[in-house]
Amino acid sequence: MRMRLRLKTVFVLYFMVSLLGLIYALMQLGQRCDCRGHAMSKDQQISQLRGELQKLQEHIKTELSKKTDVPKIYVITPTYARLVQKAELTRLSHTFLHVPQLHWIVVEDAPQPTPLVTDFLAASGLTYAHLHKLTPKDRKLQEGDPSWLKPRGAEQRNEGLRWLREMGAAAEGKEAAALEEAVVYFADDDNTYSLQLFEEMRYTYRVSVWPVGLVGGMKFERPVVEDGKVVRFHTGWHPNRPFPIDMAGFAVSLRLILTNPQARFDGDAQMGFLESSFLQHLVTMDDFEPKADLCTKVLVWHTRTEKPKMKREDALQKQGLGSDPDVEV
């Protein structure tokens, strides 16, 4: 009897406990399955959080983390005195300030450095070289000439290349090794550049290429990529030029420029052939490295700034009431 009683007790106890366990398990089952309803909003939360995170990461990447262990980008910018020059250089510098390891090579079309550009660069917060090279008169656009008549900036870009080669020749040890990885980009002072563009070009083995927006009478021009290779170009004009690509649409490894000292821009090149005059010394189309998601993203725009009209200024100046010439614009 004692044994049976004990067994019964154990049995009943076990039954009670296991029943409670089962009930608890079933309750949990009901509760936990509530998560189905929440799953959606959790997905939303996750995607929202991811979005915020990405925003901050980009912010930090561009603004705060001045990375020092990435290849340098040498940007060559030809510039010339005009009413909008300081404005253009100002907004361009704001873009460049976000790009880690960017070295700006500013080449003025002037017989000597101008005070405006000198002071501007000194206050810009950027690492820069300030050069100048006057375009010979016979190669210069004259007042009233259409802008396509002669290529602009060839002499200045060549001066930038000369400076790079001089620097390259003088570099030794670690410095020389760093130059091996660097990349060179030709950035006119009126175009618009996304920050992503610079990360696309940063790792360039020979020549990187990508689309350019609002150029050549087109929404964009771009290299057409098939099986990871550039096979032709989407362009509205002379698609059979050796390299039908805008100045803003490629970057070249500094190593390639240093090992090919003959590569320069031909200031006498026909309209649309300036880029080809330089690139044909360096690569074949087969060498092009397509960037920007296989050339499907527009990350740079060929914007042009209107020449401001000075009608009222001229009228007031005749009356001796013009704007104070001592105020820099």
Added chain:
Amino acid sequence: MRMRLRLKTVFVLYFMVSLLGLIYALMQLGQRCDCRGHAMSKDQQISQLRGELQKLQEHIKTELSKKTDVPKIYVITPTYARLVQKAELTRLSHTFLHVPQLHWIVVEDAPQPTPLVTDFLAASGLTYAHLHKLTPKDRKLQEGDPSWLKPRGAEQRNEGLRWLREMGAAAEGKEAAALEEAVVYFADDDNTYSLQLFEEMRYTYRVSVWPVGLVGGMKFERPVVEDGKVVRFHTGWHPNRPFPIDMAGFAVSLRLILTNPQARFDGDAQMGFLESSFLQHLVTMDDFEPKADLCTKVLVWHTRTEKPKMKREDALQKQGLGSDPDVEV
């Protein structure tokens, strides 16, 4: 013995069955709540993302720690769809990213937010409000109209003001106190802004003023300051307008905007009188606070971007060879 044996058998059987039941229930629990496994990992994901987000936020906060205790600048930017829109917003955002405590209020001239601006803002890294307000047809410039015929952006700036007043009405405590110190600036998306400009306007008691470059057919327009007071305006046109000052040439304390709910832009104002239609509700010339070294420095330029020609695009489109419309420019 038999009884004990039977009881034992029953006990063992029950034990086995209930164990199987429990195991089954537990398995079900795992299976049915497919979401449970994910729910855990989603919760983990969320908490992980939150952690990362907090880390980055703290990182940014410490980086900008010196700058979080300065008055906020609310920048109202009207914008409208056109070929250069993304380019303009891109370079503008690069400028704004350098300015601490800048809150961007972007107001599209559109019946609803466009995907281009929505995606652009989300990736911009800026703090922003994204609004929209369609300009009624009869107030809109038509293709071919000269740009001065009707003021552009009046409805959008008013929508920005409405948003500010709504926010102001909802603010309490510390938040409301911070708004007392904030300043409001109307920044079109094509102009060029120096970084110094924002520090000049940041401390504004009523209305700050300064020169604007390349505006109104002049090298610059500016308030003329004598004995620290604005006494007249250097402008080439209608110097006797109530306030002959460009939209880019002033900033208004948010407090003034909140306490003068009637102040808004008159979309029917004559050319050159849009700024006056707003300012006359808020100040007299006597109240103007001259900035930028007593209005002797040009820190903002009224740049205008050329409308890109689409001649070749149109020709190619007729041949079915136009640029891929799925590529955002």
